[in-house]
Amino acid sequence: MELKSVVExxxxxxxxxxxxxxELREAIDQTKEKIYQIKSQIEFTDDxxxxxxxxxxxxxxxxxxxxxxxxxx
Numbered sequence: 001m002e003l004k005s006v007v008e009x010x011x012x013x014x015x016x017x018x019x020x021x022x023e024l025r026e027a028i029d030q031t032k033e034k035i036y037q038i039k040s041q042i043e044f045t046d047d048x049x050x051x052x053x054x055x056x057x058x059x060x061x062x063x064x065x066x067x068x069x070x071x072x073x
Contacts, residue, residue, distance in 0.1 A: 024072045031065045 019027065038058045045051050 019071065021072065024068055028065065028068045028072070031061055031068060035061050035065065 035058065038054055038061065042051055042054045042058065045054065
């Protein structure tokens with residue numbers, strides 16, 4: 001996921017306005033699923049470069065998840 005797409009999703013979601021509670025909950029669920037997928041990919045990859053790339057993506061998704069939770073809370 002590119003930084004631009006993360007920023008766009010975080011600040012310009014759903015018509016440019018702030019996310020409502022339902023949208024935040026949906027984003028949290030989607031991000032959680034992506035995190036599980038990445039963790040699984042990390043577990044089964046043998047390529048060290050790919051593992052590093054996946055770990056960076058995992059951290060990015062975890063930060064995104066924290067942001068969503070903070071907005072909800």
